[in-house]
Amino acid sequence: MRVLFVHPSPLMYSEIFLRLEPLGLERVSGAACSAGHEVRVIDLQVFSHCDLERELEAFRPEAVGFGLNYLANVPEVLDLAKAIKRRIPGCFTFAGGHSVSFIAKHVLEQSDGGLDAVVRGDGEVITPLLLEAARDGGARELPGVVTREGQGKGVPLMLDSIDECPPARDLMRRRRKYFIGELDPCASIEFTRGCPWDCSFCSAWTFYGRAYRKASPPAAASELASIREPNVFIVDDVAFIKGDHGEAIAREVERRRVRKRYYLETRADVLLRNTEVFERWKRLGLQYMFLGIEALDEHGLDLYRKRVSPDLNMKALEAARKLDIQVAINLIVDPQWDEQQFELVRQFALSVPEIVHLTVITPYPGTEIWHGESQKLTSLDYRLFDIQHAVLPTKLPLERFYEELVRTQAVINRKFLGVAAVVQTFGILARQLARGQTNFARMIWKFNSVYNPRRQYSDHLREVRYELPPPPPHHIGAHERTELYVHHRAAAGAGHA
Ligand code: B12
Ligand code: SF4
DSSP: OEEEEEEOOOOHHHHTTEEOOOHHHHHHHHHHHHTTOEEEEEETTTSOHHHHHHHHHHHOOSEEEEEOOOGGGHHHHHHHHHHHHHHSTTOEEEEESTGGGGSHHHHHHHTTTSOSEEEOSOOTTHHHHHHHHHHHSOGGGSTTEEETTEEOSSSOOOOSOTTSSOOOGGGOSOGGGOEETTBOSEEEEOSEEOOSOOOTTOOHHHHTTTOEEEOOHHHHHHHHHHOOSSEEEEOOSSTTSSHHHHHHHHHHHHHTTOOOEEEEEEOHHHHHHTHHHHHHHHHHTEEEEEEEEEOSSHHHHHHTTOOOOHHHHHHHHHHHHHHTOEEEEEEEEOTTOOHHHHHHHHHHHHHSSSEEEEEEOOOOTTSGGGTTOTTTOSOOBGGGTTTTSOOSOOSSOHHHHHHHHHHHHHHHHHHHHSHHHHHHTHHHHHHHHHTTOOHHHHHHHHHHHHOOHHHHHHGGGSOOOOBOOOOOSSOOOGGGGGGGOSSOTTSTTEEOO
């Protein structure tokens, strides 16, 4: 079968700092290739809608699969699916990915015949079965697959070992467009999948049922060695949860003499528990680390069920400084913040050497905080669910809220995107430009055009064609949390922290 996989366009607020290869879609594409299909991938982060039209004309796919990890991309995918159905009526269209797994039935209904199926959970095992069923019939019975006839029998199929079905990186074109900050160009890799913690604002744990799977160290190191880019983003939700796993991969990487520069995301307690692992990876090229600090006070940390204290967070920052790893920290903005609270955050951000990143608390389907928010949500417009917009009532008038938010982001960004920082990074920039790598240089000049309070406010005034389903009215109790799971942790190889 001729199968085209499509990754939607970037969300404008993330494009400034990074643009990364769609690893999940590449893995699903790899699985379809191994099953004997003729596969192409088009990533609308780096190609235009016109390019997609040309691809449809030239390739005439018999099936099109969309990656829907992000809620904000749902409207674009719905429109594309409908347009493709009109253009190639017999084409089988489907979507899969993180966000759509939690609202599969709703999205399918909204597609108005544009989508034939939505896949919930891991995509590697089910996609070849779905493509077979698209040709021979029986799609509606497949586990984890939602079609117009209803939900298939059984729970979504989990990949036993993430060593299987490596990503089809060779199918991606314009790979030089993928970057994160000065790690330009940058590839991505997965050492583990899933997260055993249970923060109330996050859906990483509900997706995988609090299980996580580990790549075997030789397989992880071989994959790393096969990557051509000099920089690598380790996409694990929490990197090096198990110290011995991180050490074992490091050993294999050393043995193969792989030398790259790395970016990863982890937790404060994991960094403190496994400091020597991070130290070893620093020697191997670890440059940047993202720490989800989320709140500066005990109350906020409890509310998000982060299971760390403010003191421990600060100790982790000190540990990272000693290791000489550049750290970006995330803080969650509460829409109830007033001017004073923003000012406190600005002062904090200017007092620490780390890059401070702000995200607005957003109840996503699949998170605990989604439940019971029906009275409070001010919008159900998918496009605003990108953690840069406020979809809960703000204490300040909305326009003032965005002024404060953008002002805070600008102060923080001047710290590392300003003239002094550019002078510091001049050598890096010059080397990249000489090699024709322009992503990082563009990023430096783009900030003001994208982060703009009026633009953010006016995003709320756009015509809304597609809305999220309203959240269930009741809060979720501790004993009901497993009901949020897409996968249940029965799968082989799944572990706990
Ligand atoms: C790495 C990552 C990123 C990267 C890479 C993005 C990219 N180009 O793919 C970066 C840093 C760029 C990023 C950015 C953002 N991210 Co992000 N990201 C992740 C993370 C940690 C891992 C994703 C990953 O690569 N996993 C490994 C691969 C193998 O798994 P996968 O992508 O899920 O794919 C599997 C299945 O989903 C499925 N699948 C995927 N695609 C398809 C397609 C088909 C057809 C099928 C059948 C199946 C299928 O099969 C795959 C294999 O099993 C997830 C958390 C998570 N655990 O999923 C958050 C996550 C997806 N991100 C999230 C958010 C909020 C964002 C941002 C909006 C944050 C921001 N404002 O800056 C941006 C927006 C990005 C954009 N669209 O432009 C949220 C999603 C929230 C939501 N409901 O919309 C998540 C869930 C994190 C969280 N816990 O809140 N992200
Ligand atoms: S925020 Fe991080 S630690 Fe908490 S559940 Fe999500 S991925 Fe896990």
